Amino acid sequence: MTTLSTPTPPPGSTNHASKSAPVGGSSRRGTRGPARRRGNTRFVLACLLPALVLFAVFMVVPTMNVFRMSFYTWSGFSPDKRFVGLDNFSRLLDDEQFVRAFQNTVALLVVVTVVTMGMGLFLAAIMTRQRLRGRNLYRFILYIPNVLSVVVIAAVFSAVYDQENGLLNSTLRLLSLDGLQQVWLGDQKLVVYSVAIAMVWQSLGYYMVLYMASMSSIPEELYEASALDGASAARQFFAITLPLIWQNLRTTLTFFIMSAVNLSFVLVRAMTGGGPDGSSEVLLSYMYKQAYTNSSYGYGMAIGVVIFAFSFLVSLLVSRATRREPLQF
Amino acid sequence: MRRSLVLAGAAVTVFGLLAGCSAGGGGSDSGRTTLKVAALEGGYGRDMYTQVIKQYEASHPDIDVQLQISKSIEDEITPNMKAGRYPDVVVLGQGREAALTETLIKDKALEDLTPVLKEKVPGENTTVGDKLTEGIVGNLNTNPYRNDQTYLMPMYYAPTGLFYNQGLFEQKGWKVPSTWDEMFALGDTAKKQGIPLFTYPTAGYLDSFFFALLADVGGEQFYTDVMTYKKDVWKTANARKALDITTRLLDYAAPATVGYANEQDFTKNQQLVLDNKALFMPNGTWIVGEMAEAPRAKGFKWGLTPLPAVTAGSKRYITTSVESVWIPSAAENKDAAKDFIAYLYSDEAAKTFAESNAIQPIEGIVSSLSGENAEFYKVYEDPSVAPLVGGFASTAPVEGVDIKATLFDTANSIISGDTTENKWQDALNDASEKLRQAGD
Numbered sequence: 001m002t003t004l005s006t007p008t009p010p011p012g013s014t015n016h017a018s019k020s021a022p023v024g025g026s027s028r029r030g031t032r033g034p035a036r037r038r039g040n041t042r043f044v045l046a047c048l049l050p051a052l053v054l055f056a057v058f059m060v061v062p063t064m065n066v067f068r069m070s071f072y073t074w075s076g077f078s079p080d081k082r083f084v085g086l087d088n089f090s091r092l093l094d095d096e097q098f099v100r101a102f103q104n105t106v107a108l109l110v111v112v113t114v115v116t117m118g119m120g121l122f123l124a125a126i127m128t129r130q131r132l133r134g135r136n137l138y139r140f141i142l143y144i145p146n147v148l149s150v151v152v153i154a155a156v157f158s159a160v161y162d163q164e165n166g167l168l169n170s171t172l173r174l175l176s177l178d179g180l181q182q183v184w185l186g187d188q189k190l191v192v193y194s195v196a197i198a199m200v201w202q203s204l205g206y207y208m209v210l211y212m213a214s215m216s217s218i219p220e221e222l223y224e225a226s227a228l229d230g231a232s233a234a235r236q237f238f239a240i241t242l243p244l245i246w247q248n249l250r251t252t253l254t255f256f257i258m259s260a261v262n263l264s265f266v267l268v269r270a271m272t273g274g275g276p277d278g279s280s281e282v283l284l285s286y287m288y289k290q291a292y293t294n295s296s297y298g299y300g301m302a303i304g305v306v307i308f309a310f311s312f313l314v315s316l317l318v319s320r321a322t323r324r325e326p327l328q329f
Numbered sequence: 330m331r332r333s334l335v336l337a338g339a340a341v342t343v344f345g346l347l348a349g350c351s352a353g354g355g356g357s358d359s360g361r362t363t364l365k366v367a368a369l370e371g372g373y374g375r376d377m378y379t380q381v382i383k384q385y386e387a388s389h390p391d392i393d394v395q396l397q398i399s400k401s402i403e404d405e406i407t408p409n410m411k412a413g414r415y416p417d418v419v420v421l422g423q424g425r426e427a428a429l430t431e432t433l434i435k436d437k438a439l440e441d442l443t444p445v446l447k448e449k450v451p452g453e454n455t456t457v458g459d460k461l462t463e464g465i466v467g468n469l470n471t472n473p474y475r476n477d478q479t480y481l482m483p484m485y486y487a488p489t490g491l492f493y494n495q496g497l498f499e500q501k502g503w504k505v506p507s508t509w510d511e512m513f514a515l516g517d518t519a520k521k522q523g524i525p526l527f528t529y530p531t532a533g534y535l536d537s538f539f540f541a542l543l544a545d546v547g548g549e550q551f552y553t554d555v556m557t558y559k560k561d562v563w564k565t566a567n568a569r570k571a572l573d574i575t576t577r578l579l580d581y582a583a584p585a586t587v588g589y590a591n592e593q594d595f596t597k598n599q600q601l602v603l604d605n606k607a608l609f610m611p612n613g614t615w616i617v618g619e620m621a622e623a624p625r626a627k628g629f630k631w632g633l634t635p636l637p638a639v640t641a642g643s644k645r646y647i648t649t650s651v652e653s654v655w656i657p658s659a660a661e662n663k664d665a666a667k668d669f670i671a672y673l674y675s676d677e678a679a680k681t682f683a684e685s686n687a688i689q690p691i692e693g694i695v696s697s698l699s700g701e702n703a704e705f706y707k708v709y710e711d712p713s714v715a716p717l718v719g720g721f722a723s724t725a726p727v728e729g730v731d732i733k734a735t736l737f738d739t740a741n742s743i744i745s746g747d748t749t750e751n752k753w754q755d756a757l758n759d760a761s762e763k764l765r766q767a768g769d
Contacts, residue, residue: 075726092729187588275741293426295431295726
């Protein structure tokens with residue numbers, strides 16, 4: 001109140017005041033500066049408070065709860081929770097279904113990341129570097145799957161994979177490649193990869209647009225200069241484009257890990273329900289089955305902890321492994 | 330001044346957000362009891378509930394019934410239940426993926442409804458127990474703890490079994506097989522004409538097949554032994570025989586079955602029967618409504634048969650799916666809830682339910698049915714056929730063990746050759762043993 005209402009001297013008098021009373025002036029500035037900064041801090045804190053409270057209530061507390069519940073045997077409802085220490089975790093090691101779900105998640109993580117990243121980079125480079133006719137249309141078409149709901153994607157792929165008159169098998173028949181026809185969602189060895197293709201299809205456009213955005217910000221001179229030196233398009237891609245969007249690539253790697261865990265769950269639930277006979281189960285779908293269908297909430301939470309630790313660890317490793325000095329242009 | 334305003338504003342926002350998260354619950358207002366009823370909106374629709382509630386409120390002016398009905402009712406009532414606000418009456422059976430009923434059974438969190446059986450139906454002179462069909466209570470489905478206490482009242486019942494196209498059988502002059510030998514002989518005949526003998530929508534539908542088969546093979550005692558995880562029950566000759574028959578039958582399965590046996594495509598397996606591309610599939614009476622709009626072969630007519638007998642003339646069982654109504658023990662108005670449940674078995678309510686094809690297990694109701702339903706429920710009239718109710722006994726949850734999945738889903742692996750009958754038997758024995766230990 002007082003600080004605000006203190007009349008500030010008119011601009012002309014500032015010089016005079018500081019000259020005539022240098023000690024007083026500096027001391028005044030000295031008291032006012034931190035006061036304002038303190039005021040600012042308080043203001044910033046006040047603005048952050050709602051978000052922090054929400055974050056704490058909806059993110060931190062539930063996450064802590066997941067960790068806490070993983071040490072209990074609990075059905076999800078009853079008042080009696082039994083503390084069992086690390087029993088849930090040691091049981092996980094003997095649970096074949098869990099091991100299979102883990103393997104499937106890792107397989108999806110690797111396959112989807114490699115394929116989506118490779119194709120995303122390739123397409124983005126073509127779209128930005130080559131003056132393709134109708135590239136806006138291609139970009140639009142490639143991006144569309146990303147805005148579709150998972151249920152729609154599941155329905156689309158159910159039509160693509162249909163063993164009798166699906167798009168895939170019909171095309172193979174048309175090309176007289178009858179021997180390559182498969183029961184895409186019924187073969188236990190194939191079904192994970194069938195899900196992987198749907199995941200790639202869904203996310204390719206999104207990553208392509210991300211890569212395109214950072215590629216288009218690379219100055220044209222670099223390409224012109226290298227072209228004068230006789231660099232091929234491929235050489236330009238590996239020597240200029242890739243190093244300059246490296247930071248962006250690193251970020252998307254984290255996205256890949258998250259989507260392998262989360263997107264695989266929704267797609268698996270909508271497309272296969274984890275079947276046939278648990279062969280396409282992923283970590284989150286198995287966690288759901290245990291926590292709810294099997295009334296083993298604590299066990300489900302132990303799986304949750306493993307998922308948390310796994311994605312955290314992989315993200316950390318990937319981030320460490322890909323760390324490089326950021327290049328500037 | 331401004332700063333304190335900002336602070337005050339921020340505080341209001343925070344509290345507003347928090348308050349928004351804990352929306353206050355209502356209470357019963359002056360004298361009138363509010364009865365909260367939650368129901369699963371199944372194939373029967375929601376109108377029958379609103380009608381029955383209207384009739385009930387008309388004769389009970391002091392009671393206000395609030396109906397909550399949804400196709401995923403578990404998702405809607407569970408958060409409130411965790412916060413301590415329980416519905417008074419819940420109409421929800423077992424076997425759903427969210428397994429809310431099973432969880433509450435395992436938690437012993439259901440109200441004992443044995444007294445309701447002795448209660449008089451409101452407005453009538455008979456007790457609820459007397460009105461119910463014989464044998465519909467007192468099994469694992471209603472008395473989950475294997476004692477005399479009834480915790481789940483049977484609400485609707487429907488026969489499940491093998492569904493087929495009667496028209497095709499007439500056309501070809503085939504007889505519906507009454508023994509497994511005849512069944513497999515028919516399988517060979519049909520195979521020559523390019524029609525596979527068997528399919529299933531998803532492996533989960535095999536419940537209507539397996540439970541009856543176990544009882545057919547070894548009698549009711551054996552069935553109960555399996556359902557209550559008797560030690561080494563899966564190593565017995567009877568268990569092996571049931572698995573033998575199943576494995577042999579799966580050998581006759583339509584090649585498309587496994588690829589379509591998922592939530593997205595299961596109707597394509599059902600379509601196989603409509604198109605005469607498979608002869609039999611295990612299913613329930615809801616199939617008629619579910620596939621009502623689907624195209625079908627000329628002269629198609631739904632038929633339902635119990636599983637073939639193991640030896641000629643031996644008793645056959647028909648798995649009967651029973652949906653339940655129950656009261657959570659944490660409910661607020663238990664007495665009013667019990668009275669309401671008793672009313673659900675009144676002639677008035679039964680008529681309303683039956684109009685929506687929801688058939689209650691009330692003595693004599695079958696004679697009042699018409700159309701396809703009349704024919705389906707006729708299977709109970711055959712003296713050699715007995716209804717079989719129940720399912721696996723409830724135990725404390727065992728982490729990572731789901732015996733239903735082991736029993737049913739493995740069929741997919743048997744057809745595709747990813748596992749063998751021996752491994753199946755071992756896995757079943759293993760799961761059963763773990764559950765037995767948890768049950769003791």
